[in-house]
Amino acid sequence: MRANRDDPSKTANEDGSDIDRRRITLASDGPALIEGPVELVRPDGTVVCSDRFLVAVCMCRRSKNFPFCDTSHRKRSRRTD
Secondary structure, eight states: OEEOSSOTTEEEOTTSOEEEOOOEEEOTTSOEEEESSEEEEOTTSOEEEEOOSEEEEOSSSOOTTTTBOOSTTSOOOOOOO
């Protein structure tokens, strides 16, 4: 594969055809944000798909909706008056 100079979001295959790249943004204290649609393969081999334009993938494994983030990584604290 080689980069396409005209469009950095595309890469060329060996046969010259273009491949779309997906951007993944890693948050320091949160999920990986992936431009969708995406297909995720779990460790057990099952496949999970999302057609959303931006998908939050859990990195902390606390999500009840794993592999998708449900914001369980956020610290919860009670306000005291």
